Amino acid sequence: xxxxxxxxxxxxxxxxxxxxxxxxxxxxxxxxxxxxxxxxxxxxxxxxxxxxxxxxxxxxxxxxxxxxxxxxxxxxxxxxxxxxxxxxxxxxxxxxxxxxxxxxxxxxxxxxxxxxxxxxxxxxxxxxxxxxxxxxxxxxxxxxxxxxxxxxxxxxxxxxxxxxxxxxxxxxxxxxxxxxxxxxxxxxxxxxxxxxxxxxxxxxxxxxxxx
Numbered sequence: 001x002x003x004x005x006x007x008x009x010x011x012x013x014x015x016x017x018x019x020x021x022x023x024x025x026x027x028x029x030x031x032x033x034x035x036x037x038x039x040x041x042x043x044x045x046x047x048x049x050x051x052x053x054x055x056x057x058x059x060x061x062x063x064x065x066x067x068x069x070x071x072x073x074x075x076x077x078x079x080x081x082x083x084x085x086x087x088x089x090x091x092x093x094x095x096x097x098x099x100x101x102x103x104x105x106x107x108x109x110x111x112x113x114x115x116x117x118x119x120x121x122x123x124x125x126x127x128x129x130x131x132x133x134x135x136x137x138x139x140x141x142x143x144x145x146x147x148x149x150x151x152x153x154x155x156x157x158x159x160x161x162x163x164x165x166x167x168x169x170x171x172x173x174x175x176x177x178x179x180x181x182x183x184x185x186x187x188x189x190x191x192x193x194x195x196x197x198x199x200x201x202x203x204x205x206x207x208x209x210x211x
Contacts, residue, residue: 002093007056008049011084012036013065018077032061032081040087044123045184047175050091051123059084090123092188096170099201100127102162105150107141115139117152119166119190126187129168133191134160134199158200160192167201168192 014036033055040052062082092098100121107115119127131139137152137160151161160166168190176185192198 002096004050004090004092004096004098005053006049006089006091007086008089009059009084009086010049011082012039014039014081014083015078016081018079029058029061032083033058036083036085042181043183045091045175045186047177047184049087049089050186051089053088053090053123055085056088057086059086091186092124092170092173094170094172097167097198098124098127098170098188098190099165099167100124102160102164102166105152105162107150115152117160117166119168124186124188127168127170127190128187129160129166129190129192133171133189133193135193160200164200165202166192167198169195169198 014032016031016035020031037055040055043052045051060083062084065080065082098121100119102117103120104118105115106117114130114132116128116130119129121127131137131152134152136154138154140148140151140153142148142150149162151159153159169192171189171191173186173188176187178184
């Protein structure tokens with residue numbers, strides 16, 4: 001089974017305005033690392049490695065490449081540094097077991113699909129768990145008189161509801177890429193059927209992976 005957490009070596013070009021490297025600013029390597037972290041935070045993830053969690057080592061910073069915007073002579077020069085580093089990443093795969101917190105109960109899924117819940121786990125914002133993948137549970141609609149929220153419940157009154165921590169298996173994943181924003185997100189399909197260890201659990205501490 002594929003591991004969810006990896007440590008990979010990556011190379012990036014980090015661009016910094018030349019004026020930021022003038023006297024009085026922080027050392028160049030500190031600015032380069034800060035900008036690299038900002039870029040990874042904005043991109044969030046990639047198809048090959050999944051979510052970026054942390055830079056674990058800065059291996060090398062290459063020679064400066066200076067560029068100027070020919071269409072705007074008044075624009076500041078931009079200095080580009082090729083940077084090599086190692087990064088801890090997180091990418092769920094089919095068969096992986098995960099633990100997350102129910103963030104929302106859906107009366108109807110996307111495009112009129114069956115009722116479901118959305119589970120958040122660490123950097124993963126949405127794991128979609130359809131009621132079809134929790135066959136021992138039945139949907140309980142909201143009760144306004146008793147101010148009860150909608151949930152899924154078994155005959156023994158075990159509930160899957162907002163705030164409940166759930167252990168689930170990954171059935172599949174998909175990527176949402178926004179080219180204009182240079183941003184990638186990852187979503188998974190979840191299931192709690194076929195294994196008695198899956199479903200609501202009682203945990204102490206945080207369900208988010210170490211970052």
